[in-house]
Amino acid sequence: MGEIFSRIEHVRTADEVVQQVESLILEGVLSSGDRLPGERELARQFEVSRPILRDALKALEQRGLLVTRHGGGTYVADVTGEIFARPVMDLIASHRKATADYLEYRRAMESIAAEFAARRATADDRALLHRIMARMEAAHVKGDLVEDAAIDVEFHTAIGECAHNIVLLHTLRSCYRLLSDGVFHNRLMIFTLPGARDELLAQHRAIHDAVVNGDPEAARSAAARHIDYVERAMVEADRFDDWRRVSRLRLSQRSVGGRRVTGDAAE
Template identity: 65%
Template sequence: MNTIYSRIEHARTADAVVRQIEGLILEGVLRDGDRLPGERELASQMDVSRPILRDALKALEGRGLLVTRQGGGTYVANIVGEVFAKPMRELIATHAKATADYLEYRREIEAVAAEMAARRATEADKALLGGIIARMEHAHATADFETEVEIDAEFHNAVGECAHNFVLLHTLRSCYRLLADGVFYSRARIYDLPGAREELLSQHRAIFLAIRDGDPTAARLAAVAHIAYVEKASAEAERTGEWERIAKLRLHQRSAERTGRRQTRRPAAAGS
């Protein structure tokens, strides 16, 4: 049976179990919210006694790495957390410069991630990225817009994983969480722009191909070009959204004016 957990060959102690699970969390194999196998199954996979496993899980839970949920089950805790507290998120959401700074930051950090991924990605990493791109292409071909947006975020997370630097990985995950929470620009609105879906798919392919081919320079350039496009599209989407808001106000006003004119003419007609 395939499993991410491995047999503990020598000292079968709670510390050895703790170190293995810590490593899986640190390297991003286990993510926030992932459920661990049941006690019996996990003890069997790691080849340790259930009392040793219980001690290890209790220690990890005490350190805030695991959490036991009501109804049963042990899960990876939300260890990435929030970059900013709620008051700061609400503050930056109302200032355009925050979005510009966020995209500038992403442009630099994703360029590094893509370059490192092109140098370090294993065959398994490349297979993972290839599978994500295939699903992205299928969602695009079937006009499954919501899935395409979800896979967009999954792809960027996977590139961070392929860089094999756990500090970079968890920094990126925290960064993308802000985006998923809608603190900055709307990915959905960008995807609605004419030609945007085709352009974004092409950019994601370019990043993948550079990583697959082990070309760090091309990977960096593709990542930078992608975020540069997102910057431009974000500004355009913002303008388009404002234009739509104003157009709706005008339409509402004209409709109200026509209704008012019809109402003022009716009494005159009745009295003639």
């Protein structure tokens, strides 16, 4: 982690340290699971005494923003995961309408986020998007579906960060948490559909290009088209998954040459 903490000006108190860390979490600079520097290094960056720093860290822990893990180290708490409680996540996973509503929500919010990002992205934001896009293209060449899916979430999170709207950022992060936690079980199957990986890469490239080129309308349209495609692909992936389930049942039920077939191929 680079030096993201800055010298406390004027009156050096624990409250000033608390406010700075809170702001970094709120702005998305610090994310869930990020490890803070050690006590000595933090005190140096803030230019406060270690007793003041300890008071600040204790206050942040009491507010549920930081946690101290076994074995040492202070980390940003899992603040994003609190927005969708596990019972709600389970309901979303088991109800088809919730999936449709989820995508409808994403279409609206990501369109706005992409538009804002195109208007507001800084040079550093654009550099971050370039790096993520390069990694996405490298993963595409490797054909690693798990890596594809992980970078997909990272890409959309970065677009939300580039929008520079705190509420939008955190609602989108909680939204993407449903993907990372495997609530939508057919998510990875989308990448196995014929031509899907190429199409998804092109869609992400279109969003990326519109944002870095500062074209709000193109960014908004590209984001909406992307979710439209994902919605169609999820339906197709569900159908394919059902076909595969039925095919496996048939294969296990029938016999070849008097022997029952129980695996993926005849004996």
